[in-house]
Amino acid sequence: MIIEDVRNLLSANDRIASENRKRFARWGAYVVNLMSAPGAGKTTILEQTLFHLHDRYRLAVIEGDVRGSYDRDRLNAVADVPIVQINTEVAYGGECHLDALMIANAIGDVDLPGTDLVFIENVGNLVCPAEFDVGEGCKVMVASVTEGEDKPLKYPLMYSVCEVLLLNKIDIAAAVGFDRAQFLHNCHSVNPGLTIIELSARTGDGVPAWLEWLESKIRS
Amino acid sequence: MHELGICRSLIDVALAAMAERGTSGPAKSLQVEIGRFTAVVPDSLRFYFDVLSRGTLLEGAELEIESIPLRTRCRSCAQEAEPELPSLLCLTCDGVVEVVAGRELRLVSIDVPEEAA
Secondary structure (H helix, E strand, O other): OEEEEEEEOOHHHHHHHHHHHHHHHHHOOEEEEEEEOOOOOHHHHHHHHHHHHOOOOOEEEEEEEOOOOHHHHHHHHHOOOOEEEEEHHHHOOOOOOOOHHHHHHHHOOOOHHHOOEEEEEOOOOOOHHHHOOOOOOEEEEEEEHHHOOOHHHHOHHHHHHOOEEEEEOHHHOOOOOOOHHHHHHHHHHHOOOOEEEEOOOOOOOOHHHHHHHHHHHHHO | OOHHHHHHHHHHHHHHHHHHOOOOOOOOEEEEEEEOOOOOOHHHHHHHHHHHOOOOOOOOOEEEEEEEOOEEEEOOOOOEEOOOOOOOEOOOOOOEEEEEEOOOEEEEEEEOOHHHO
16 A cells, blocks of 8 residues: 655654744744854854844843754843753754754743744754754854855855855955955855845844844834 | 755654554655755655654665756746756846756655555
């Protein structure tokens, strides 16, 4: 007997993601799912973001790491913002990405009705997180100039699922021989609608444009 | 390595489908479609399937994976293409395309021999 039963393998994840999204919407919290390769600068960008916005908006962070709370400790030092740590090694088999269930479990610990903006810092990885909807309002990725201009072509799925790309470490672009025009061309070829914000989280250059983008989302 | 989670989902979905039909198994094979524009490696999925299916009605079943090519359609000129490169621009008019195939991650069917059904 052939059981014809076409089912999406991510349907369980997508169902939970949709429930997460409804919960976020009900509380009016805008959610950014921040993804990148390890070391691209997600945490440094979040340090800048929390520093500049924590006085004006109610923020929360969900930190995803395989192990440790190094990022949470860094963010705690910048601003008094609720941070929930997910260690995938502890409860989720050391998974290399966050999925909707992990976020559903984590948001029980966030005071959502009192939050304007939730940042989800995903596990550093350019492959797996691209596949998992967690219920975010927007997928944002960070690429750094040190990674090279060919990465949109090597990781097209990640580059194509994101709405915004933060190009980080532009202060050292010349030193590492980064071909900006080629990078922008490669981004365009895999995701023509991608919004690109160039910045340096270390010097603060370009950060205002990112903050403006976030504020436009909070207001809308 | 997220094939582990996707494989868990595959097994849950397949066992639920068999339970709904009242089949007591064991299954002989599962037909699965994996798009090329996904982050799933078929061999990795097979490896996890062999491990995770043990002790279930799916143990020993063949995982038949059909790889679905990336297929795009231009929003401007409607030209369809199967691009080899990751470029998601129309090769004819340079317009923006939509992905019409290649993102599949799905269980299509399960073969359960009659005597076991």
